[in-house]
Amino acid sequence: GAGVSQSPRYKVAKRGQDVALRCDPISGHVSLFWYQQALGQGPEFLTYFQNEAQLDKSGLPSDRFFAERPEGSVSTLKIQRTQQEDSAVYLCASSPGVNYGYTFGSGTRLTVV
């Protein structure tokens, strides 16, 4: 597609449930980023992929968070045993190279109840 596509748009999970969030980057984009945006805050960096390699995961808040991009295109952010504090919008962004001109998706709003 023309833009970065994220699914689902909304997800409600019961505390303790595992969730998987999907990101389809712009075709051919090498770089892929995941960000977490809490209500009323700016996005916070979670992790970065260059093709299939996860080069930076320093922003992942705990070992319950895991991201993968096995074929260098679609990426999945998985959160195990969700907690209420995980409630946020999860944004994915991609760019054609190693630069800051990247395109964000519309995000997945996760609500943990």
Add this chain to the structure above:
Amino acid sequence: GQQLNQSPQSMFIQEGEDVSMNCTSSSIFNTWLWYKQDPGEGPVLLIALYKAGELTSNGRLTAQFGITRKDSFLNISASIPSDVGIYFCAGPPDSGGGADGLTFGKGTHLIIQP
């Protein structure tokens, strides 16, 4: 870690007015980026600044990279209803070369009264 402070937090203005907002940091940034986020959407890049003192325009938007490299300003002239949204400043970490995540401010919420 690095933090970006944006002000004001929110602005209520009349259509047609000019808008000015700023972003400051306690540490030096080598790149400043300004994004706009509409409800239910991801941020969209408005302007990128790469050199201290740089002044860049994009239509009615003008942004400046402060001389000290610790601040940046965004101005919007003759505001229109579609300017409503949240404006974020952002920058890469000290060692940033494009492959690192950005640090974002908390945003300035712009509300325009017709």
